[in-house]
Amino acid sequence: MEETILDVRGLRTSFFTDEGEVKAVDGVSFSVPKGKTIGIVGESGSGKSITSLSILRLLAENGKVVDGEVLFKGENILDYSEKQMRGLRGNKISMIFQEPMTSLNPVFTVGQQISESLTTHQGMNKKQAMAKSVDLLKLVGIPSPEKRVTQYPYELSGGMRQRVMIAMALACNPEILVADEPTTALDVTIQAQILGLIKDLQNRLGMSVIFITHDLGVVAETCDYVAVMYAGQVVEYSDVRTLFRRPRHPYTIGLLKSLPRPDADQEKLVPIHGMVPSPFKMPTGCRFAPRCPAATDLCREKLPDLFDDGEGNQVRCWIYDEEWPGPKEVDVFGEERIAKG
Amino acid sequence: MLKYIIRRVLQTIPVLIGVSILVFSLMHLIPGNPAQIIAGEGASEQTVRQIEERLGLNDPIHIQYFNYMSGVLQGDLGNSVRSGRAVSDEIGARFWVTVELSFYATILAVFIGLMAGIISAVRRYTVADTAIMVIALFGLSMPNFWLGLVLIDWFAVGAGWLPEWAKLRPSGWGDSWRQVILPVITLGTGGAAIIARMTRSSMLEVINQDYIRTARAKGLTDRIVTYRHALKNALIPVVTVVGLEFGGFLGGAVLTETIFAINGMGRLTVQAITQRDFPIVQGAVLVLSVLFVFVNLIVDISYKLLNKRIDLN
Numbered sequence: 110m111e112e113t114i115l116d117v118r119g120l121r122t123s124f125f126t127d128e129g130e131v132k133a134v135d136g137v138s139f140s141v142p143k144g145k146t147i148g149i150v151g152e153s154g155s156g157k158s159i160t161s162l163s164i165l166r167l168l169a170e171n172g173k174v175v176d177g178e179v180l181f182k183g184e185n186i187l188d189y190s191e192k193q194m195r196g197l198r199g200n201k202i203s204m205i206f207q208e209p210m211t212s213l214n215p216v217f218t219v220g221q222q223i224s225e226s227l228t229t230h231q232g233m234n235k236k237q238a239m240a241k242s243v244d245l246l247k248l249v250g251i252p253s254p255e256k257r258v259t260q261y262p263y264e265l266s267g268g269m270r271q272r273v274m275i276a277m278a279l280a281c282n283p284e285i286l287v288a289d290e291p292t293t294a295l296d297v298t299i300q301a302q303i304l305g306l307i308k309d310l311q312n313r314l315g316m317s318v319i320f321i322t323h324d325l326g327v328v329a330e331t332c333d334y335v336a337v338m339y340a341g342q343v344v345e346y347s348d349v350r351t352l353f354r355r356p357r358h359p360y361t362i363g364l365l366k367s368l369p370r371p372d373a374d375q376e377k378l379v380p381i382h383g384m385v386p387s388p389f390k391m392p393t394g395c396r397f398a399p400r401c402p403a404a405t406d407l408c409r410e411k412l413p414d415l416f417d418d419g420e421g422n423q424v425r426c427w428i429y430d431e432e433w434p435g436p437k438e439v440d441v442f443g444e445e446r447i448a449k450g
Numbered sequence: 451m452l453k454y455i456i457r458r459v460l461q462t463i464p465v466l467i468g469v470s471i472l473v474f475s476l477m478h479l480i481p482g483n484p485a486q487i488i489a490g491e492g493a494s495e496q497t498v499r500q501i502e503e504r505l506g507l508n509d510p511i512h513i514q515y516f517n518y519m520s521g522v523l524q525g526d527l528g529n530s531v532r533s534g535r536a537v538s539d540e541i542g543a544r545f546w547v548t549v550e551l552s553f554y555a556t557i558l559a560v561f562i563g564l565m566a567g568i569i570s571a572v573r574r575y576t577v578a579d580t581a582i583m584v585i586a587l588f589g590l591s592m593p594n595f596w597l598g599l600v601l602i603d604w605f606a607v608g609a610g611w612l613p614e615w616a617k618l619r620p621s622g623w624g625d626s627w628r629q630v631i632l633p634v635i636t637l638g639t640g641g642a643a644i645i646a647r648m649t650r651s652s653m654l655e656v657i658n659q660d661y662i663r664t665a666r667a668k669g670l671t672d673r674i675v676t677y678r679h680a681l682k683n684a685l686i687p688v689v690t691v692v693g694l695e696f697g698g699f700l701g702g703a704v705l706t707e708t709i710f711a712i713n714g715m716g717r718l719t720v721q722a723i724t725q726r727d728f729p730i731v732q733g734a735v736l737v738l739s740v741l742f743v744f745v746n747l748i749v750d751i752s753y754k755l756l757n758k759r760i761d762l763n
Contacts, residue, residue, distance in 0.1 A: 167666055198669035206667075211660040216682045216757065226668045277668070 111142035114317050115164070115202075115285055120177035122156075122163045131388045133159040133172070135341040138415060138423075139334075141285065146311065146318040148328040148349070150364075151338030154385055157321045158207075160338070161287045164319075165204055166194050181285075200230040203278035207290040209270035213262040219246070219273050220258035226280040245276040249306060268299035272306065279310060286311070287319045292327065304331055325368055329353060337361050340386055340396040343415065347422035357424045359401045359441045366442045379442050395427065402442060403428065405435045451754070458750055462743050469739045470522070474515050477732045483507075487726045488531045518732075527733035532725050537733040540718060545737065548714035551706070552699035554634045559641030559699075560692055566642070567649025571684075572676055574654060582646065589643030594702055598636035598709040605632060637706045641695040648691050652684040659683070686757045693749030697742040 122134035134156040141147050149157045163174050166187075178185045186197065198204075206212045214222060223245055224238035233241065239258065246254035249272040262270055271291060278286055288307060292300040308331060311318055320331055328335055328349065335352045337345040337360065345358040356362045363381040383400040392398055398408040408427050415423040416430055427433050428441075433448045485501040486493070502508055506517060521528065527537035566586065570579045605612045613629050656662065657680055665679040704716035711717070715734055722730035 165667060167663060195669045195671060198667055200669055204667045206660060206664065208660050212664045214661040214665065214679055214683070217679075225665075225670065229669055274664070277664075 111145065113140045114143045114182060115141040115319075116178070116180040117141075117160070117164065118178040118180070120160065120163060120179065121175045122159050122168065122172060123175050124169070124172045126171060128389060132391065133341055133388060134163060135391075136415075137177075137336075137338070137341075137343050139336040139343060139346055141317045141319060142334070143284075143317055144311075144315050145333040146308075146320055146331055147334040147336065148320045148322060148332035149336050149338060150322060150325060150328055152323055152385060154340075154388075155338040156341040157323075157338050158289050161204065161289050161319060161321050164287065165198055165202060167198075167204075196230075199226045199278070199283075200281045201283055202285045202287065203281070203283040204287040204289065205271070205274045205278050205291050207293050209267050209274055209291075209294065212274055213270055215262055218259055218261055219265070223258075223273070223277045223280055226277060230281045241280070242276070245280055246273070248279070248310070249273070249276045250302075251276075267295055268302065271295060271299075271303055275303075275306065275310070279314065279316075282314060283316055285317045285319065287321070289321045290323070291320075293322070293324070300327075307331070325364060337364070340391065341388070342396060342425060343423075344397065344425045345423065346415070347424075351422055357422075357429065357446065358397075358426050359403055359428075360397045362444055362446075363400075363442050366444070381442075395425070403435065403439045405433075407432065407434050454754060455751055458747060462747055465743055466740060469743065470519060470736060471515065473732055473735045473739065474518060475511070477728050478511060478514070480728075482726060484531060484726065484728050522736070527736070528729035530722075530727055530730050532727045532730075537729050540730060541715065541733055541737055544714045544718050547712060548700060548703050548707070548716060549741070551630075551633060551637060551703055551712065551714060552696055554630060555638035555641065555699045555702075556692065556696045558634055558638035559645055559695055562638075562642040563645025564649055564688070566646035567688075568653060568676075568681065570646065570650040571653030571657070574650075579650075583650070586643040586646045589639045590647070592639065594636050594640060595705045595709060597639060598632070598706060601632045601636060602709070633706050633710045633712060636709070637699055637702055640702075641699065644695065645688060645691060648688050649684065652687050653680060656680045656684045682756070686753065689749060689753055689756060693746050696745050700738050700741060 117140070118138050120134055120137040121132065124131040124133055137156070137160050139147060139149070149160060151157045159168070159172070162168050162172075164179050164186075166174070168174075174187055177187070179187050181197070181202070186194065189197070213219070220239050220242045223242040224233075224235060227233045227238035227241055228235065231238075243254045243258050246257055251257050251269060251272050257265070257269075257273075262273070265273065274291075286307070291307070292303050295303060304327065307318065307320075310316075318331075320327070322328060332349050334348050335346070336343045337352070337358065339360050345352070345356065345361045347357075352361065353365070356365055360381070363379070366379040367381060369378060381400055386392055386396060386399065392409070394407075394409040394411050395401070395404070395413055398404040401408065405427070411427075413425050413427045413430065415425045417423050418429070428435070428439055428446055428448045430449055435448065437448050439446045439448050483498070483502075485498050485505060485507055488501050489497045506514055509517070518528070525538055527541070529536055530540055533540070566582045570582045573579050612632055657676075662675060662680055665675045670679075700715075703712075703714055704720055706712070707714045707716035708720055715738065719731060719734040721727075722734065
C-alpha cells in the first residue's frame, strides 16, 4: 500500500448567498498517495475548483467547509488555526491557478513575488531570496532568469507567467502541488510544455500533485488516479488505467463516449443530453439520474453512496449495488455493464 | 521614463495655450467697458477714449491677445486697473497662501480619506464600515461655505478654542497653526469623503482579484496581503482623484478664503470680480489654471510610477 499524504473525507462546502445555501461541494472523498498525481475531473460548476480551495481554506468570504475532514499526514487541517494554515500554504501545500495572466500581482516584479514565499517560510533575507528566485526561474526553464527576475508580469507571455507561478509554488519545496486548470488558458503547444514541466519537476522533487481539469486528455497524460466529479460529488474514483479502460459510472462512460479517441472504434460521438442541475435545485436522488439513460425509480429517489469494489476503486451508482432494481445487463450510452444485484 | 516625462511636459504646452485663449476671450466677452470703469461713472467721453487707447482696447482681439501673452511670457500680467500695481505682484503676494491652504487640505483629505477607506474596505459590511460611509456621505453633501460657518459658530464663536479668521501675512501662515485648522477642515472635508469612498470601492475591487488569492495561497498574513498586495493596486485610481481634488481645492479656496478672511488668491479674485478689475481676474484664473495643469502633470507621472502596466510611449 502506498503512503497517503492527503486524505479528503466527506468534504462538504457551501456558499451562503441571499438566495440561500449553495452546496457547491457535497460529499467529496479521495486520497492522494505520496509522489503521485491525482486528477479531479468534471465540467464547469462541478465543484472541482471549490474542492481545491477548500483544502487550502482559500474560499471567498461567504464560502464555508461545513463537514468532512482533510487529513494532511494524518492531521485534520480543517481544525488548524488560521496561523497554522498560513504555515502550510505556499510551504507544504502550494497552489497554481488557471489564469496566469491575472494571478500575478501587476505592481511587483517577478523576483519580489517569488521571494515573498521564501522570506515568509524559510526565513531568508531579501538578497538570499532573490538569488534563490533566479535559481527557481532557471528550474522552471525560463531563459535569462537574471533579467526576468527584475521584470514585471506585463512583460511576460502567458506561458512564461505560468512558469513563474510554478516557480513561486515550488519555492519552498512543497509536498503537495494543487494545480487548478493550469493549462486551460494557454495555447496547445504551451500546454504541452507546462504539463511536461510539472511532470518533470514532480519526478525530480518527489511531490504529490492534485491536478484539477476538465480535460480528459490531460488526465490520461498526467494522472495516476482520477476522481470524477459531477454536481458537487465524486461519482467515480479509480486508477487512471481502469478509468479509461472500463469506466463504470454512467457519467464517466458518457464523458468518454463524447470524446473523440483515435484508439477506439467509434462510429460517432455520443452526447450526454440535458444540463448540469442548478445548485439551488439538486435532484433528490442520484444527481445524474435526470440525464442517465439507465436511470430507474430508485436512482431518482435515493442518492447512492460511493460503493467500493474492494480494489480501491469507488463508484457512486446503484448499478453496482445489491439493491439495483433494473436488468442484469445494463446498456449505458451504448456500452454494456453487468449489474451487481 | 525620462522620455515619458519629457513627452508629457511637451503635451501641456497646447493645453496651456488653449487655457490662455479661453481665459482671455472670456474676459473680453463679458459685457461692460473696463475703460469706463477705470474712468469712473461721471467721466467724459474723451477720458474714456484716452484710457481705451492706453490699454489697447481698440486693437483687434487677436492683437490684444498676442500683446497680453508676450507680456505674460515675460512675467508681466498687466496692471490692476484699481490700484495700478502690477498684477504679478498682487498675485505673488497671495499665491503661496492659497497653495499652502490647498496643500494642507490635500494632506488632510488624503490622510483621513485613505484611513477611512481602508478601514471600511477591510471591515466591509460591518458597523464600522456603515458608520464611515454615512459620515463620508455627510462630508460629501455639505457645501463648504456652510461647513465653514458652522465650524466658526461652534469652535470659534461658541467654544472660543480657535480663531474665526486666519490672519495671514504674505510670508505664509506665520506663527499660529491654530488659524489653519478650521479653514483646512472646511476645505478638505469634501475631498476626504471622496477619497474615502474611492479607496473603499477600489480596495473591494482589488480584493477579489486573482493575484490576491495567489498572495493568500503563498501563506502571507492578511496584513501583508491587504497593505502590500491590495493597497498598492487600489491606490492607482485614488491618485488621480487626489490630483483632481488638489485642483478642486484651489478653486474651492475662493469660498473658504472669503469665509475666514484669508488674504489668498481666492479672495483676491472675488474682490477683483466685484470691482471689475479684469487684469487681476484674468491673471488669477490663468495662474490657477497653470497650477492645475501642473498638478495633473505630476499626478500622471506618479501614476506611471505606481502602475507599471501603463505604457504611453
